[in-house]
Amino acid sequence: IARPAGPKRFSKGVVMAAAVAGVAVKEVATTPYDGQKTGTSGLRKKTRDFMKPNYLANWVQSLFNALGSEVAGETLGLGGDGRYFGVEAAQIIIKLAAGNGFAKVVVGRDALMATPAMSAVIRRRKLYGGLIMSASHNPGGPDNDFGIKFNYKAGEPAPEKITDKIYAETQTISGLRVADIPDVDLSKVGTTRFGSFEVEVVDPVADYLATLKEVFDFPALRAFVSRPDFTMTFDSMHAITGPYAKAIFEGELGAAAGTVVNGVPLPDFGGGHPDPNLTYAHDLVETMWAADAPALGAASDGDGDRNMVLGARHFVSPSDSVAMIAANAADCIPYFKGGLKGVARSMPTGAALDRVAAKLKVPFFETPTGWKFFGNLMDAGKCSICGEESFGTGADHIREKDGIFAVLCWLSILAHKNKGVPAGGKLVTVADVASEFWSEYGRNFFSRYDYEECDSAAAGRMVDHVRSVIAASPPGTKFGAFTLAAADDFAYTDPIDGSVAKGQGLRFVFDDGSRIIFRLSGTGSSGATIRLYIEQYTDDKARLQEDAQVALKDIINVALELSKLKEFTGREKPTVIT
Ligand code: G6P
Ligand code: ZN
Known part of the structure:
Protein backbone atom coordinates (compact mmCIF):
# COMPACT_ATOMS: atom_id res chain seq x y z
CA ILE A 1 0.00 0.00 0.00
CA ALA A 2 1.32 3.41 -0.91
CA ARG A 3 2.10 5.31 2.25
CA PRO A 4 1.81 9.07 1.86
CA ALA A 5 4.64 10.95 3.47
CA GLY A 6 3.95 13.32 6.32
CA PRO A 7 4.75 13.96 9.92
CA LYS A 8 1.81 11.93 11.25
CA ARG A 9 2.85 8.70 9.51
CA PHE A 10 5.13 6.18 11.08
CA SER A 11 6.27 2.60 10.51
CA LYS A 12 4.02 -0.32 11.09
CA GLY A 13 4.20 -2.38 14.24
CA VAL A 14 6.37 0.05 16.17
CA VAL A 15 5.24 0.98 19.63
CA MET A 16 5.16 4.74 19.56
CA ALA A 17 6.12 7.20 22.19
CA ALA A 18 3.03 8.13 24.16
CA ALA A 19 0.77 10.64 22.43
CA VAL A 20 -0.26 11.71 25.92
CA ALA A 21 1.99 11.07 28.89
CA GLY A 22 1.60 7.60 30.33
CA VAL A 23 -0.32 6.06 27.43
CA ALA A 24 1.33 3.59 25.04
CA VAL A 25 0.17 3.87 21.45
CA LYS A 26 0.32 1.10 18.87
CA GLU A 27 0.15 1.54 15.18
CA VAL A 28 -2.28 -0.93 13.70
CA ALA A 29 -1.96 -1.49 9.96
CA THR A 30 -5.11 -1.02 7.92
CA THR A 31 -6.24 -0.72 4.32
CA PRO A 32 -8.79 1.68 2.83
CA TYR A 33 -12.47 0.89 2.37
CA ASP A 34 -14.26 2.22 -0.69
CA GLY A 35 -17.15 4.61 -0.37
CA GLN A 36 -16.40 6.28 2.97
CA LYS A 37 -17.65 9.54 1.52
CA THR A 38 -18.55 11.95 4.26
CA GLY A 39 -21.67 13.98 3.57
CA THR A 40 -23.08 16.88 5.55
CA SER A 41 -24.50 14.49 8.06
CA GLY A 42 -21.31 12.46 8.34
CA LEU A 43 -20.94 8.87 7.17
CA ARG A 44 -24.09 6.74 7.06
CA LYS A 45 -23.92 3.09 6.09
CA LYS A 46 -25.35 -0.27 6.95
CA THR A 47 -24.48 -1.28 10.52
CA ARG A 48 -22.83 -4.45 9.22
CA ASP A 49 -20.43 -2.32 7.17
CA PHE A 50 -19.51 -0.35 10.28
CA MET A 51 -18.86 -3.65 12.10
CA LYS A 52 -16.28 -4.78 9.54
CA PRO A 53 -12.73 -4.78 10.94
CA ASN A 54 -11.38 -1.21 11.18
CA TYR A 55 -14.27 0.27 9.15
CA LEU A 56 -15.24 2.79 11.82
CA ALA A 57 -11.63 3.19 12.98
CA ASN A 58 -10.49 4.02 9.43
CA TRP A 59 -13.00 6.87 9.19
CA VAL A 60 -12.21 8.23 12.65
CA GLN A 61 -8.45 8.05 12.05
CA SER A 62 -9.04 9.79 8.70
CA LEU A 63 -10.89 12.55 10.50
CA PHE A 64 -8.02 12.95 12.98
CA ASN A 65 -5.52 12.93 10.10
CA ALA A 66 -7.59 15.62 8.38
CA LEU A 67 -7.63 17.74 11.53
CA GLY A 68 -3.87 17.30 11.92
CA SER A 69 -1.83 18.63 14.82
CA GLU A 70 -4.58 20.91 16.12
CA VAL A 71 -6.13 18.05 18.12
CA ALA A 72 -3.13 17.69 20.44
CA GLY A 73 -4.09 18.30 24.06
CA GLU A 74 -7.74 19.00 23.16
CA THR A 75 -11.01 17.60 24.53
CA LEU A 76 -13.41 15.67 22.32
CA GLY A 77 -17.14 15.16 22.98
CA LEU A 78 -18.65 11.75 22.23
CA GLY A 79 -22.10 10.20 22.28
CA GLY A 80 -24.87 8.92 20.08
CA ASP A 81 -28.52 8.14 19.64
CA GLY A 82 -28.43 4.76 21.37
CA ARG A 83 -28.62 2.66 18.24
CA TYR A 84 -27.06 -0.80 17.89
CA PHE A 85 -23.21 -0.82 17.91
CA GLY A 86 -22.98 2.58 19.65
CA VAL A 87 -21.28 1.37 22.84
CA GLU A 88 -18.70 -0.75 20.96
CA ALA A 89 -18.08 2.17 18.61
CA ALA A 90 -17.49 4.51 21.56
CA GLN A 91 -14.75 2.23 22.95
CA ILE A 92 -12.99 2.19 19.57
CA ILE A 93 -13.21 5.98 19.30
CA ILE A 94 -11.89 6.58 22.84
CA LYS A 95 -8.76 4.51 22.10
CA LEU A 96 -8.20 6.36 18.83
CA ALA A 97 -8.68 9.75 20.51
CA ALA A 98 -6.05 8.90 23.11
CA GLY A 99 -3.77 7.50 20.41
CA ASN A 100 -4.02 10.69 18.39
CA GLY A 101 -3.13 13.07 21.18
CA PHE A 102 -6.45 14.22 22.60
CA ALA A 103 -6.04 14.91 26.32
CA LYS A 104 -9.63 14.09 27.20
CA VAL A 105 -12.91 12.63 25.97
CA VAL A 106 -16.23 13.76 27.44
CA VAL A 107 -18.73 11.00 26.73
CA GLY A 108 -22.44 10.71 27.54
CA ARG A 109 -23.43 7.93 29.95
CA ASP A 110 -24.00 4.66 28.05
CA ALA A 111 -22.55 6.49 25.03
CA LEU A 112 -25.78 8.47 24.69
CA MET A 113 -25.99 12.08 23.49
CA ALA A 114 -28.64 13.75 21.34
CA THR A 115 -27.34 15.83 18.43
CA PRO A 116 -28.55 19.18 19.84
CA ALA A 117 -27.18 18.18 23.25
CA MET A 118 -23.75 17.57 21.71
CA SER A 119 -23.88 21.02 20.18
CA ALA A 120 -24.69 22.44 23.63
CA VAL A 121 -21.93 20.39 25.32
CA ILE A 122 -19.33 21.60 22.80
CA ARG A 123 -20.36 25.21 23.35
CA ARG A 124 -20.72 25.15 27.13
CA ARG A 125 -17.50 23.23 27.76
CA LYS A 126 -15.58 24.95 24.95
CA LEU A 127 -14.63 21.58 23.49
CA TYR A 128 -12.56 21.17 20.37
CA GLY A 129 -15.45 19.28 18.74
CA GLY A 130 -17.62 16.21 19.14
CA LEU A 131 -18.40 12.91 17.47
CA ILE A 132 -22.06 11.88 17.25
CA MET A 133 -22.81 8.24 16.54
CA SER A 134 -26.12 8.37 14.72
CA ALA A 135 -27.82 7.83 11.40
CA SER A 136 -30.50 10.33 12.45
CA HIS A 137 -33.98 9.16 11.47
CA ASN A 138 -32.81 6.05 9.58
CA PRO A 139 -33.85 2.76 11.24
CA GLY A 140 -31.23 1.11 13.46
CA GLY A 141 -30.16 -2.41 14.38
CA PRO A 142 -27.80 -4.97 12.87
CA ASP A 143 -29.69 -5.02 9.56
CA ASN A 144 -30.23 -1.27 9.31
CA ASP A 145 -28.09 1.82 9.53
CA PHE A 146 -25.31 3.25 11.67
CA GLY A 147 -23.57 6.55 11.23
CA ILE A 148 -21.00 8.96 12.57
CA LYS A 149 -20.68 12.71 12.24
CA PHE A 150 -18.30 15.35 13.50
CA ASN A 151 -19.31 18.72 14.94
CA TYR A 152 -16.75 21.45 15.23
CA LYS A 153 -15.82 24.15 17.77
CA ALA A 154 -18.99 26.25 17.65
CA GLY A 155 -21.09 23.07 17.88
CA GLU A 156 -21.88 23.13 14.17
CA PRO A 157 -21.83 20.24 11.67
CA ALA A 158 -18.34 19.90 10.17
CA PRO A 159 -17.84 22.31 7.28
CA GLU A 160 -17.12 20.94 3.81
CA LYS A 161 -13.45 21.90 4.02
CA ILE A 162 -13.13 19.23 6.72
CA THR A 163 -15.46 16.60 5.25
CA ASP A 164 -13.71 16.74 1.87
CA LYS A 165 -10.36 16.15 3.56
CA ILE A 166 -11.69 13.20 5.54
CA TYR A 167 -12.79 11.47 2.36
CA ALA A 168 -9.38 11.96 0.78
CA GLU A 169 -7.74 10.49 3.88
CA THR A 170 -10.03 7.43 3.86
CA GLN A 171 -8.75 6.56 0.39
CA THR A 172 -5.09 6.34 1.40
CA ILE A 173 -5.21 5.37 5.05
CA SER A 174 -2.66 2.77 6.11
CA GLY A 175 -2.35 2.97 9.88
CA LEU A 176 -4.41 3.56 12.99
CA ARG A 177 -3.01 5.11 16.16
CA VAL A 178 -4.63 3.10 18.91
CA ALA A 179 -3.95 3.73 22.61
CA ASP A 180 -3.22 0.60 24.58
CA ILE A 181 -5.88 1.16 27.23
CA PRO A 182 -8.76 -1.04 28.41
CA ASP A 183 -12.44 -0.40 27.72
CA VAL A 184 -13.95 2.26 29.94
CA ASP A 185 -17.09 1.64 32.02
CA LEU A 186 -19.52 4.01 30.31
CA SER A 187 -22.45 3.15 32.55
CA LYS A 188 -21.37 5.37 35.45
CA VAL A 189 -20.84 9.12 35.59
CA GLY A 190 -17.27 9.93 36.62
CA THR A 191 -13.70 10.29 35.41
CA THR A 192 -11.26 7.50 34.53
CA ARG A 193 -7.57 8.36 34.02
CA PHE A 194 -4.93 6.57 31.96
CA GLY A 195 -1.67 8.45 32.49
CA SER A 196 -2.61 12.02 31.67
CA PHE A 197 -5.48 10.97 29.37
CA GLU A 198 -8.96 11.31 30.87
CA VAL A 199 -12.37 9.95 30.01
CA GLU A 200 -15.20 11.78 31.74
CA VAL A 201 -18.59 10.08 31.59
CA VAL A 202 -21.28 12.75 31.95
CA ASP A 203 -25.04 12.86 32.33
CA PRO A 204 -26.10 13.39 28.69
CA VAL A 205 -28.97 15.69 29.72
CA ALA A 206 -27.32 18.13 32.15
CA ASP A 207 -25.52 20.63 29.88
CA GLY A 442 -52.48 34.76 5.12
CA ARG A 443 -51.63 31.10 4.65
CA ASN A 444 -48.87 29.46 2.65
CA PHE A 445 -50.32 26.05 1.91
CA PHE A 446 -47.42 23.63 1.72
CA SER A 447 -46.96 19.97 0.98
CA ARG A 448 -44.07 17.66 0.25
CA TYR A 449 -44.33 14.44 -1.71
CA ASP A 450 -41.51 11.92 -1.19
CA TYR A 451 -40.87 9.12 -3.62
CA GLU A 452 -38.45 6.96 -1.69
CA GLU A 453 -36.06 4.35 -3.11
CA CYS A 454 -36.70 5.12 -6.77
CA ASP A 455 -34.39 3.70 -9.37
CA SER A 456 -31.45 6.16 -9.44
CA ALA A 457 -31.13 6.24 -13.22
CA ALA A 458 -34.86 6.88 -13.65
CA ALA A 459 -34.75 9.67 -11.08
CA GLY A 460 -31.78 11.17 -12.92
CA ARG A 461 -33.70 11.09 -16.22
CA MET A 462 -36.63 12.87 -14.60
CA VAL A 463 -34.33 15.58 -13.25
CA ASP A 464 -32.79 16.02 -16.71
CA HIS A 465 -36.26 16.32 -18.16
CA VAL A 466 -37.26 18.98 -15.61
CA ARG A 467 -34.07 20.89 -16.46
CA SER A 468 -35.09 20.83 -20.10
CA VAL A 469 -38.55 22.17 -19.18
CA ILE A 470 -36.87 25.03 -17.31
CA ALA A 471 -34.64 25.78 -20.29
CA ALA A 472 -37.68 25.88 -22.59
CA SER A 473 -39.91 27.99 -20.32
CA PRO A 474 -39.40 31.74 -20.35
CA PRO A 475 -41.29 33.92 -17.86
CA GLY A 476 -44.93 34.12 -18.91
CA THR A 477 -45.17 30.43 -19.88
CA LYS A 478 -48.50 28.95 -18.78
CA PHE A 479 -48.64 25.77 -16.71
CA GLY A 480 -52.33 25.00 -16.26
CA ALA A 481 -53.79 28.05 -14.54
CA PHE A 482 -50.35 29.19 -13.36
CA THR A 483 -48.13 31.73 -15.10
CA LEU A 484 -44.38 31.31 -14.69
CA ALA A 485 -42.47 34.20 -13.13
CA ALA A 486 -39.09 32.46 -13.04
CA ALA A 487 -37.56 28.99 -13.07
CA ASP A 488 -34.02 28.02 -12.17
CA ASP A 489 -31.66 25.67 -10.39
CA PHE A 490 -31.24 27.31 -6.98
CA ALA A 491 -27.78 28.64 -6.15
CA TYR A 492 -26.69 30.38 -2.95
CA THR A 493 -23.86 32.74 -2.21
CA ASP A 494 -23.11 32.73 1.49
CA PRO A 495 -23.32 36.39 2.57
CA ILE A 496 -20.65 35.87 5.22
CA ASP A 497 -17.86 33.94 3.50
CA GLY A 498 -18.87 34.34 -0.14
CA SER A 499 -18.87 30.59 -0.82
CA VAL A 500 -21.24 29.45 -3.55
CA ALA A 501 -23.48 26.37 -3.46
CA LYS A 502 -24.98 25.40 -6.81
CA GLY A 503 -27.51 22.80 -7.95
CA GLN A 504 -29.64 23.09 -4.83
CA GLY A 505 -33.07 22.37 -6.29
CA LEU A 506 -35.07 22.94 -9.47
CA ARG A 507 -37.73 25.53 -8.83
CA PHE A 508 -40.66 27.06 -10.66
CA VAL A 509 -41.97 30.28 -9.17
CA PHE A 510 -45.31 31.53 -10.50
CA ASP A 511 -46.58 35.08 -10.64
CA ASP A 512 -48.93 34.56 -7.67
CA GLY A 513 -45.98 33.41 -5.53
CA SER A 514 -46.86 29.71 -5.84
CA ARG A 515 -43.88 27.40 -6.16
CA ILE A 516 -43.03 23.92 -7.39
CA ILE A 517 -39.62 22.51 -6.43
CA PHE A 518 -37.89 19.24 -7.28
CA ARG A 519 -34.87 17.96 -5.36
CA LEU A 520 -33.11 14.67 -4.93
CA SER A 521 -32.63 13.77 -1.29
CA GLY A 522 -29.09 13.89 0.03
CA THR A 523 -29.71 11.61 2.99
CA GLY A 524 -31.15 8.34 1.67
CA SER A 525 -29.12 5.15 1.96
CA SER A 526 -30.48 3.21 -1.03
CA GLY A 527 -31.73 4.25 -4.48
CA ALA A 528 -32.85 7.81 -5.07
CA THR A 529 -35.50 9.72 -3.19
CA ILE A 530 -37.30 12.39 -5.19
CA ARG A 531 -38.82 15.22 -3.23
CA LEU A 532 -41.52 17.40 -4.71
CA TYR A 533 -42.35 20.54 -2.73
CA ILE A 534 -45.48 22.51 -3.49
CA GLU A 535 -46.59 25.84 -2.12
CA GLN A 536 -49.50 28.18 -2.76
CA TYR A 537 -50.47 31.32 -0.86
CA THR A 538 -53.92 32.63 -0.04
CA ASP A 539 -55.22 35.54 2.00
CA ASP A 540 -58.82 34.61 1.23
CA LYS A 541 -60.36 34.42 4.71
CA ALA A 542 -62.83 31.77 3.55
CA ARG A 543 -60.03 29.38 2.57
CA LEU A 544 -57.64 29.63 5.51
CA GLN A 545 -58.85 26.42 7.17
CA GLU A 546 -58.86 24.33 4.01
CA ASP A 547 -57.05 21.00 3.97
CA ALA A 548 -53.66 21.53 2.31
CA GLN A 549 -54.09 18.55 -0.04
CA VAL A 550 -57.40 19.98 -1.27
CA ALA A 551 -56.06 23.51 -1.60
CA LEU A 552 -52.99 22.32 -3.52
CA LYS A 553 -54.67 19.77 -5.79
CA ASP A 554 -54.34 21.78 -9.02
CA ILE A 555 -50.74 22.82 -8.56
CA ILE A 556 -49.76 19.29 -7.56
CA ASN A 557 -51.22 18.04 -10.83
CA VAL A 558 -49.27 20.70 -12.71
CA ALA A 559 -46.07 19.50 -11.00
CA LEU A 560 -46.72 15.84 -11.79
CA GLU A 561 -47.49 16.65 -15.42
CA LEU A 562 -44.60 18.95 -16.13
CA SER A 563 -42.11 16.52 -14.59
CA LYS A 564 -43.67 13.35 -16.08
CA LEU A 565 -42.81 11.88 -12.67
CA LYS A 566 -45.14 8.92 -13.00
CA GLU A 567 -43.80 7.99 -16.43
CA PHE A 568 -40.16 8.23 -15.38
CA THR A 569 -40.44 6.49 -12.04
CA GLY A 570 -43.42 4.18 -12.49
CA ARG A 571 -44.75 5.50 -9.18
CA GLU A 572 -48.47 6.20 -8.94
CA LYS A 573 -48.22 7.60 -5.41
CA PRO A 574 -45.59 9.06 -3.11
CA THR A 575 -44.31 6.97 -0.18
CA VAL A 576 -44.72 9.84 2.26
CA ILE A 577 -46.91 12.93 2.06
CA THR A 578 -46.28 15.79 4.44
C1 G6P B 1 -30.64 16.44 7.23
C2 G6P B 1 -30.14 17.81 7.52
C3 G6P B 1 -31.24 18.82 7.28
C4 G6P B 1 -31.79 18.69 5.89
C5 G6P B 1 -32.17 17.28 5.60
C6 G6P B 1 -32.44 17.16 4.12
O1 G6P B 1 -31.66 16.12 8.14
O2 G6P B 1 -29.69 17.90 8.84
O3 G6P B 1 -30.75 20.09 7.51
O4 G6P B 1 -32.91 19.50 5.71
O5 G6P B 1 -31.13 16.40 5.92
O6 G6P B 1 -32.61 15.86 3.79
P1 G6P B 1 -32.82 15.42 2.29
O7 G6P B 1 -33.08 13.96 2.42
O8 G6P B 1 -34.02 16.18 1.78
O9 G6P B 1 -31.56 15.78 1.55
ZN1 ZN C 1 -31.82 13.77 13.07
Missing part, protein backbone atom coordinates in the same frame (compact mmCIF):
# COMPACT_ATOMS: atom_id res chain seq x y z
CA TYR A 208 -28.35 20.66 27.36
CA LEU A 209 -30.90 21.33 30.07
CA ALA A 210 -28.74 24.17 31.42
CA THR A 211 -28.69 25.73 27.95
CA LEU A 212 -32.46 25.41 27.55
CA LYS A 213 -32.94 27.04 30.96
CA GLU A 214 -31.12 30.08 29.59
CA VAL A 215 -33.61 30.24 26.71
CA PHE A 216 -36.98 29.51 28.33
CA ASP A 217 -38.84 30.54 31.46
CA PHE A 218 -38.99 27.12 33.12
CA PRO A 219 -41.05 28.23 36.17
CA ALA A 220 -43.70 29.77 33.87
CA LEU A 221 -43.75 26.64 31.73
CA ARG A 222 -44.05 24.49 34.83
CA ALA A 223 -47.01 26.52 36.03
CA PHE A 224 -48.72 26.05 32.66
CA VAL A 225 -47.89 22.37 32.16
CA SER A 226 -49.17 21.49 35.61
CA ARG A 227 -52.59 23.07 34.97
CA PRO A 228 -55.12 20.27 35.35
CA ASP A 229 -56.86 21.36 32.13
CA PHE A 230 -53.69 21.02 30.02
CA THR A 231 -52.37 17.70 28.72
CA MET A 232 -49.56 16.81 26.37
CA THR A 233 -47.84 13.78 24.93
CA PHE A 234 -44.31 13.38 23.60
CA ASP A 235 -43.38 10.37 21.48
CA SER A 236 -39.66 9.62 21.70
CA MET A 237 -40.05 6.80 19.18
CA HIS A 238 -37.70 4.60 21.28
CA ALA A 239 -34.87 6.90 20.30
CA ILE A 240 -32.53 9.29 22.08
CA THR A 241 -35.00 11.90 23.32
CA GLY A 242 -36.53 9.48 25.86
CA PRO A 243 -34.21 10.40 28.74
CA TYR A 244 -34.26 14.08 27.74
CA ALA A 245 -38.03 14.33 27.42
CA LYS A 246 -38.61 12.51 30.70
CA ALA A 247 -36.17 14.75 32.55
CA ILE A 248 -37.52 17.94 30.98
CA PHE A 249 -41.28 17.46 30.53
CA GLU A 250 -42.06 15.07 33.37
CA GLY A 251 -39.22 16.09 35.69
CA GLU A 252 -38.58 19.83 35.32
CA LEU A 253 -42.02 20.85 34.06
CA GLY A 254 -44.12 18.49 36.11
CA ALA A 255 -46.09 16.86 33.28
CA ALA A 256 -47.92 13.70 34.35
CA ALA A 257 -45.97 10.43 34.42
CA GLY A 258 -46.57 8.73 31.08
CA THR A 259 -46.54 12.00 29.12
CA VAL A 260 -43.43 10.68 27.39
CA VAL A 261 -44.23 7.54 25.41
CA ASN A 262 -41.75 5.10 23.85
CA GLY A 263 -39.24 6.77 26.13
CA VAL A 264 -36.65 4.01 26.49
CA PRO A 265 -33.98 4.20 23.76
CA LEU A 266 -33.74 0.79 22.09
CA PRO A 267 -30.87 -0.35 19.85
CA ASP A 268 -33.32 -0.91 16.96
CA PHE A 269 -35.82 1.80 17.99
CA GLY A 270 -38.31 -1.00 18.63
CA GLY A 271 -38.23 -1.90 14.94
CA GLY A 272 -39.62 1.54 14.02
CA HIS A 273 -38.50 4.27 11.69
CA PRO A 274 -37.71 7.14 14.07
CA ASP A 275 -38.73 9.97 11.77
CA PRO A 276 -41.35 12.33 13.21
CA ASN A 277 -43.71 12.80 10.29
CA LEU A 278 -47.33 11.93 9.62
CA THR A 279 -46.41 8.55 8.17
CA TYR A 280 -43.81 7.19 10.55
CA ALA A 281 -45.17 8.73 13.77
CA HIS A 282 -48.59 7.20 13.10
CA ASP A 283 -49.25 6.20 16.73
CA LEU A 284 -48.90 9.82 17.77
CA VAL A 285 -51.13 10.92 14.89
CA GLU A 286 -53.82 8.50 16.07
CA THR A 287 -53.59 9.79 19.63
CA MET A 288 -53.86 13.37 18.43
CA TRP A 289 -56.87 12.70 16.20
CA ALA A 290 -58.81 10.87 18.93
CA ALA A 291 -61.81 12.51 20.55
CA ASP A 292 -59.92 12.88 23.85
CA ALA A 293 -56.68 14.07 22.26
CA PRO A 294 -54.18 15.98 24.44
CA ALA A 295 -53.72 19.69 23.76
CA LEU A 296 -50.18 19.26 22.47
CA GLY A 297 -48.50 16.29 20.83
CA ALA A 298 -44.92 16.09 19.61
CA ALA A 299 -42.32 13.63 18.42
CA SER A 300 -38.63 13.71 17.74
CA ASP A 301 -36.31 11.65 15.54
CA GLY A 302 -33.51 9.15 16.22
CA ASP A 303 -30.94 11.70 17.37
CA GLY A 304 -33.32 14.37 18.68
CA ASP A 305 -32.82 17.16 16.18
CA ARG A 306 -36.07 16.88 14.21
CA ASN A 307 -39.54 17.57 15.58
CA MET A 308 -43.19 17.33 14.68
CA VAL A 309 -45.74 19.41 16.58
CA LEU A 310 -49.46 18.67 16.62
CA GLY A 311 -52.44 20.18 18.36
CA ALA A 312 -55.64 18.22 18.96
CA ARG A 313 -56.65 17.21 15.42
CA HIS A 314 -54.27 19.79 14.03
CA PHE A 315 -50.94 19.35 12.20
CA VAL A 316 -48.48 22.24 12.33
CA SER A 317 -46.45 22.08 9.15
CA PRO A 318 -42.78 22.66 9.91
CA SER A 319 -42.73 25.62 7.50
CA ASP A 320 -45.54 27.24 9.47
CA SER A 321 -44.06 26.21 12.81
CA VAL A 322 -40.87 28.22 12.37
CA ALA A 323 -42.86 31.22 11.17
CA MET A 324 -45.32 31.03 14.07
CA ILE A 325 -42.49 30.64 16.57
CA ALA A 326 -40.66 33.64 15.07
CA ALA A 327 -43.82 35.76 15.11
CA ASN A 328 -44.45 35.02 18.80
CA ALA A 329 -40.89 34.66 20.08
CA ALA A 330 -40.27 38.14 21.48
CA ASP A 331 -43.49 38.05 23.51
CA CYS A 332 -43.29 34.48 24.75
CA ILE A 333 -39.63 33.40 25.13
CA PRO A 334 -37.15 35.25 27.37
CA TYR A 335 -34.12 34.50 25.13
CA PHE A 336 -35.76 36.46 22.28
CA LYS A 337 -37.13 39.28 24.44
CA GLY A 338 -34.93 41.91 22.81
CA GLY A 339 -36.21 40.97 19.34
CA LEU A 340 -34.79 38.80 16.59
CA LYS A 341 -31.48 39.48 14.83
CA GLY A 342 -32.83 37.88 11.69
CA VAL A 343 -34.50 34.71 10.47
CA ALA A 344 -33.71 32.09 7.85
CA ARG A 345 -35.30 29.15 6.09
CA SER A 346 -34.15 26.68 3.47
CA MET A 347 -35.30 27.32 -0.09
CA PRO A 348 -37.94 24.54 -0.33
CA THR A 349 -39.46 25.57 3.02
CA GLY A 350 -42.82 27.36 2.77
CA ALA A 351 -42.53 31.13 2.74
CA ALA A 352 -44.62 32.10 5.79
CA LEU A 353 -41.41 33.09 7.55
CA ASP A 354 -40.69 35.69 4.86
CA ARG A 355 -43.86 37.54 5.81
CA VAL A 356 -42.94 37.48 9.50
CA ALA A 357 -39.49 38.91 8.72
CA ALA A 358 -41.07 41.71 6.71
CA LYS A 359 -43.50 42.53 9.51
CA LEU A 360 -40.78 42.46 12.17
CA LYS A 361 -38.43 44.35 9.85
CA VAL A 362 -35.59 41.91 10.45
CA PRO A 363 -33.14 40.44 7.91
CA PHE A 364 -34.34 37.32 6.11
CA PHE A 365 -32.19 34.64 4.44
CA GLU A 366 -33.10 31.83 2.05
CA THR A 367 -30.47 29.09 2.19
CA PRO A 368 -30.01 25.72 0.48
CA THR A 369 -31.29 22.60 2.22
CA GLY A 370 -29.02 21.57 5.12
CA TRP A 371 -28.51 22.97 8.58
CA LYS A 372 -24.88 23.88 7.96
CA PHE A 373 -25.93 26.94 5.95
CA PHE A 374 -27.44 28.59 9.04
CA GLY A 375 -24.25 28.42 11.11
CA ASN A 376 -22.37 31.25 9.39
CA LEU A 377 -25.40 33.54 9.69
CA MET A 378 -25.69 32.76 13.40
CA ASP A 379 -21.97 33.15 14.09
CA ALA A 380 -22.18 36.54 12.39
CA GLY A 381 -25.11 37.57 14.60
CA LYS A 382 -27.54 37.77 11.70
CA CYS A 383 -29.97 34.99 12.52
CA SER A 384 -31.85 34.13 15.71
CA ILE A 385 -34.44 31.58 14.51
CA CYS A 386 -34.38 29.28 11.52
CA GLY A 387 -36.13 26.24 10.18
CA GLU A 388 -36.64 23.79 7.40
CA GLU A 389 -39.62 21.97 5.97
CA SER A 390 -37.87 18.71 6.83
CA PHE A 391 -39.06 18.96 10.44
CA GLY A 392 -36.07 21.00 11.58
CA THR A 393 -36.49 24.05 13.82
CA GLY A 394 -33.81 25.83 15.76
CA ALA A 395 -32.16 28.96 17.03
CA ASP A 396 -28.76 30.41 17.77
CA HIS A 397 -28.62 29.01 21.34
CA ILE A 398 -26.77 26.10 19.67
CA ARG A 399 -25.70 25.23 16.10
CA GLU A 400 -27.98 22.26 15.41
CA LYS A 401 -31.67 21.94 14.89
CA ASP A 402 -33.34 21.09 18.14
CA GLY A 403 -36.50 19.00 18.54
CA ILE A 404 -37.17 19.61 22.23
CA PHE A 405 -36.43 23.33 21.75
CA ALA A 406 -39.27 23.51 19.20
CA VAL A 407 -41.69 21.84 21.60
CA LEU A 408 -40.66 24.22 24.38
CA CYS A 409 -41.28 27.14 22.00
CA TRP A 410 -44.83 25.89 21.41
CA LEU A 411 -45.36 25.36 25.13
CA SER A 412 -44.12 28.91 25.72
CA ILE A 413 -46.55 30.31 23.16
CA LEU A 414 -49.44 28.38 24.71
CA ALA A 415 -48.40 29.34 28.25
CA HIS A 416 -48.26 33.01 27.29
CA LYS A 417 -51.56 33.07 25.42
CA ASN A 418 -53.33 31.23 28.23
CA LYS A 419 -52.08 33.44 31.05
CA GLY A 420 -55.45 35.06 31.62
CA VAL A 421 -57.55 31.94 31.09
CA PRO A 422 -58.97 30.80 34.45
CA ALA A 423 -59.02 27.13 35.43
CA GLY A 424 -61.92 25.52 33.63
CA GLY A 425 -62.03 28.33 31.01
CA LYS A 426 -61.49 27.65 27.33
CA LEU A 427 -57.77 27.27 26.68
CA VAL A 428 -56.20 28.84 23.60
CA THR A 429 -55.19 25.83 21.46
CA VAL A 430 -52.47 25.10 18.94
CA ALA A 431 -55.13 25.41 16.22
CA ASP A 432 -56.12 28.84 17.61
CA VAL A 433 -52.50 30.03 17.44
CA ALA A 434 -52.35 28.85 13.81
CA SER A 435 -55.66 30.51 12.90
CA GLU A 436 -54.61 33.77 14.49
CA PHE A 437 -51.38 33.65 12.49
CA TRP A 438 -53.14 32.88 9.20
CA SER A 439 -55.67 35.67 9.68
CA GLU A 440 -52.82 38.10 10.16
CA TYR A 441 -50.41 36.89 7.48
